[in-house]
Amino acid sequence: MNTALIIILVLVGIVVLIGLVVVFWGIGTYNKLVSLREGVRNGWSQIEVLLKRRHDLIPNLVETVKGYASHESETLEAVIAARNGAVAANSVESQGQAEGALSGALRQLFAVAESYPDLKANQNFSELQTELANTENGIAGQRQGYNNTVKTYNETVQQVPANFIAGPFGFTKKPFFEVTTEAEREAPSVKF
Numbered sequence: 001m002n003t004a005l006i007i008i009l010v011l012v013g014i015v016v017l018i019g020l021v022v023v024f025w026g027i028g029t030y031n032k033l034v035s036l037r038e039g040v041r042n043g044w045s046q047i048e049v050l051l052k053r054r055h056d057l058i059p060n061l062v063e064t065v066k067g068y069a070s071h072e073s074e075t076l077e078a079v080i081a082a083r084n085g086a087v088a089a090n091s092v093e094s095q096g097q098a099e100g101a102l103s104g105a106l107r108q109l110f111a112v113a114e115s116y117p118d119l120k121a122n123q124n125f126s127e128l129q130t131e132l133a134n135t136e137n138g139i140a141g142q143r144q145g146y147n148n149t150v151k152t153y154n155e156t157v158q159q160v161p162a163n164f165i166a167g168p169f170g171f172t173k174k175p176f177f178e179v180t181t182e183a184e185r186e187a188p189s190v191k192f
Helices: 003-068 073-088 092-113 117-121 123-158
Strands: none
Touching: 003 073, 003 092, 003 117, 003 123, 073 092, 092 123, 117 123
16 A cells, blocks of 8 residues: 555544544534523423412412501502512513512512501411412522523533534523512511
8 A cells, every 4th residue: 555545544534533523522512502401491490380379379468468458559559560560571581670579569568467466367368478488488499590500501602612512503691580689689578
């Protein structure tokens, strides 16, 4: 065999080997991005389940309070309006803002409830408060998990060399589920 032919075959072999490594790396990176994206979607769907539970508890809570504090209609209407805004939110960012407004309205509702000893002693109100507190804790935990998943996904999408796969295949950064004001950062106080 000719030395030139051997050199050409070795070079072709090296190019083919490099090409195979790049293809398998690209496939692996794409699959990792898909897995991370689905983790983000799953995390958000878990939060949505808890938010729906929260939204479903609020009308019952408002109805219970109405029986004891009917002249507090402004506060009750604010809670319902905030709940409706949260239900209608259709993105992670708008959901964060709407849930923050809802938390503020709930704080006002619980402050009103403090003025009514009979209401605080009502078993239905107490059970609703407990359910709401448990749901709030669940939301906080799921939010943390979701944001951790989003962080990992966003880092991967932006890091070299994965960004060479992410960009062309439409993998873009995902928003964190966060509150935007200091008042929203406080959980509604639930007192018994």
